[in-house]
Amino acid sequence: xxxxxxxxxxxxxxxxxxxxxxxxxxxxxxxxxxxxxxxxxxxxxxxxxxxxxxxxxxxxxxxxxxxxxxxxxxxxxxxxxxxx
Numbered sequence: 001x002x003x004x005x006x007x008x009x010x011x012x013x014x015x016x017x018x019x020x021x022x023x024x025x026x027x028x029x030x031x032x033x034x035x036x037x038x039x040x041x042x043x044x045x046x047x048x049x050x051x052x053x054x055x056x057x058x059x060x061x062x063x064x065x066x067x068x069x070x071x072x073x074x075x076x077x078x079x080x081x082x083x084x
Contacts (some may be wrong), residue, residue: 038075046072
C-alpha cells in the first residue's frame with residue numbers, strides 16, 4: 001500500500017518535471033529579457049535600502065515590485081563598483 005503511494009508520488013513528480021521541461025522547450029523565455037531601466041525612485045530606494053540592510057538583495061527586491069534580487073544586485077554592482 002505504501003509502495004503504491006510512493007510509486008504514484010514519484011510518477012506524478014516525474015510527469016510534472018517532464019511537462020515543465022517540455023513547456024520550457026516549446027516556449028523559451030529569455031533570461032535576458034529587457035526590463036525597463038531603473039527609475040530615479042527605484043535607484044533612490046535601492047541606495048537607501050542598501051545603506052540600511054547592506055547586500056541583502058532579496059530583502060531590497062521585496063520592496064521593488066517587478067524586480068528580482070539578481071537584477072538589483074547586477075544593477076548595484078554595475079553602478080557602484082568598489083574598485084579603487
